[in-house]
Amino acid sequence: MKMRLGLLAVGLLALVFSCAPQKTPGPQVGKKPAVAHPELSPQEKLIACSDCHRTETPEIYREWYQSRHGIAMVKCFQCHGTFETFHQPTRETCRTCHAKAYDNCPKDKVCWECHTPHAFKRHQ
């Protein structure tokens, strides 16, 4: 029972974090990411990101899968690059498909300050 409550607390904490608007860190060129992806063999690089992330990062996967991006099959690599070029998207990444929003939205914010990452359900 205690264990379950503990898990629930962790889950709720995660939920609070995930729903909170995130400020974008300023440019930090060369700064190491907080979490590194494990190395992959050439063979492993030929597996779609979502194949593993379905189980390894289920919340993100679920958010994406149920979003308009997920239904329209906008895949991980379109915003985040491949394993070698894996990165945080920029405003320019979004401009590829959302040029009008790029021009109309505030220039001093990144898109996901208002459009929840992966879910894109509503303005925050």
Add this chain to the structure above:
Amino acid sequence: MGMTRRQFIKRTAALTAASLVGVELPKIEKAAQAADVEEWHPGVCRFCGVGCRVYLGLKKGKPVAIKGIPESATNKGYLCMKGMLFYRIIHHPERLTKPLYRERKDQPFREISWEEALRIAARKFAETVVKYGPDATAYYGSGQALTEETYLFQKIMRGGLGTNNVEGNPRLCMASAVGGYLTSFGADEPIGSYADIEKAYCFFIIGSNMAECHPVIFRRVMNRKFAKPNEVKVINADPRVSPTSRIADLHLQFRPGTDLALLNAMAYVIIEEGLYDQEFIQKYCKFKIGKPPKDVTFEEYKEFLKQYTPERAAEICGGNITPEKIRTAARWFATSKATMSLWTMGINQRSRGVWANNLIHNLHLLTGQLCKPGADSFSLTGQPNACGGVREGGGLCHILPAHRPVKIDKLRHQVEDLWGIPRGTIPPKPGYHTIAMFRAVNQGKIKALWVNCTSPAQSLPNCDFYRKGLAREDLFLVVTDIFPTKTTELANLVLPTAFHFEKTGVYGCTERRSQLTVKVVDPPREAKPEVWIVREWALRMAEEFERLGDRRRAENLRICVKPFLGKEEGYELPKAIWEEYTQKLTKGRDNDLSGATYEVLKQRPDGVQWPAPTKEHALKGGTYKKFVRGIDPLAEEEGRKLGISGPYVFYGPAHKDHKLYLWLRPYKGAAEEPDAEYPFYLSTGRVIDHWHTSSMTGRIPELLRANPYAYVEINPKDAARLGIKPNDMVEIETRRGKIVLPAKVYEGPIQGMVFIYWHDMAEERMANRVTKDAFDPGSKEPEFKICACRIRKVSGPRPLKPYVVGHKI
């Protein structure tokens, strides 16, 4: 394989922390290249038939990015992964950049000059014509070639050499749609447009995985559904549950090939429940049966449909089909404020594809779900220029430019007169259709073949059989392409061509929309636009015919290219070809594009939809809906001429009575059905990340990795019965051959059916080695979608390597 990676990741507990938003992802090393773009140039996407508008971004003259054009009527700015990444092809290191030649196919290629290459091609074709006759030569083109290219190729073949052996890969994908439109509506191509999507209340998606094969149009359907979730209904009818099914309110999953019964049963319900539009039928429709067509009455049609009660159809269809589901689908279809049907290869690539098309059209005619906003019977096109270039430009063996059947003397002579060549030059008999053409190659009847911008060695059904013919030493094979392919491997002469944005020309997409892409970068090294190659080849052929004593052909060839002499190849030459085609050939035809000059196309943010008989009309975008007075200028004009009153004028050239036809088409299964020996249905199709044979998309790392090799999808119940687990290697055997693929086990294909992706070039995984080359007797389109196979597990998971001809992975 997957398990290895899973274990790898499991060892890294830190990764799970990334599921919390707030984790810092690495910044892109360089600021996004798009931010540094110096110039954006408009054009159209190189891939599917949607016709998405794109800006190509250049930095110091080099392509660095693509973005969608938000003002575009086709894609509203959205792009799929292929569209956003194709700029990488432009300066790809594996591009073909020099003409390559070998006299014999067992020799290595050697680089030669363009002059030598053109001379060889000219001499071989001219000598073949003189020795064996013009029908021993052939051209096989593509729905990806620009309209100017297809038009010029067929002009040289027909007007210069005197053969109708002009075909193209749209025969493999769109021919049944053409047959359906001509026989039902009297005119090719859809009446409506994508603009109907935002006005529709019911979508009937059948035989189409739009989510992957027309992603951006699917997105518009999805947005419409989400905007009015309770009002808008989506029906998805398909033997395979696909990503498209995710937005469906009703999924009808039937045994492959039984949809003719399903469609007839929906018509039965519509009539039985009195949901038909009597006024529309009386005013505009006729009922037809058989060949030659015979008129029948509405009562006879009702009688015919009694074979297709929902109960009977559910028995035929199997799967999850119940009488009630059929009734629901029919009711939604008939009673919605506006119904739009959408279909692709699941309907077309069938031995009864034309009939299947007719039966979809029947539902629209019965219910009057046509010609009004949001209502249309809308065939989705696979390729970017199958409609514009091949269907309209005369790129098939039985049609001349602007929808003129070859066999009609008056129309053939019209073309000869417009080209200024003697009457009688173009033969009255259609040439070989695609399968007949490659069978003729196999039989040694065709001695010189030019393949442009397509790879039949991989894309033909039962391709091993046809590769034998392509490999014959007595066949001189020219291939024009941008990359090495399975077909260049069998060629004598490989000519490097310019890619999209490296040349100028028009693509005409699914909705009758012609869009111009202007050259903004130079092709690599010695690659050349096809229009230049054809013009120069024709001039040298004229010299060869002179040498061989055939003055008539020499003269005809010179006449054919005369309007294009001395024109700069990057812009002026295609412009001159487009002018001839639109101002002379399309003028006065149902696809009149004479208002859509290059100047007009450059002014329009999203091209022009035909008919566009005047510049004024073209500048407004052309015609959103055919046959409707007040929208379509030809409807107004023809209505006055013919004395037809009322809002609609069906002036399609194939129906002289200006009526729409409902056809009585019985249910007929596939050419090869499963049996005790081969108990499974085999079907093939595409994935979102790859384009056709993957000769282009396979060279873009992101796309290759997203789907590096073909899989076989197997229903979990079948997999369990056969002891097949995910990623096990499975042998697929048909009466044509065997291939071995990794398994994807999921609730996609219906039980008793397996589904293969056909983009993979690796011999052991190449889908078309096992497909069947049966074809529709009317449209001659092959039945890629259905044949019989048996499957067995050959091993557990094995490491696999992607394979793309000439690509270093």
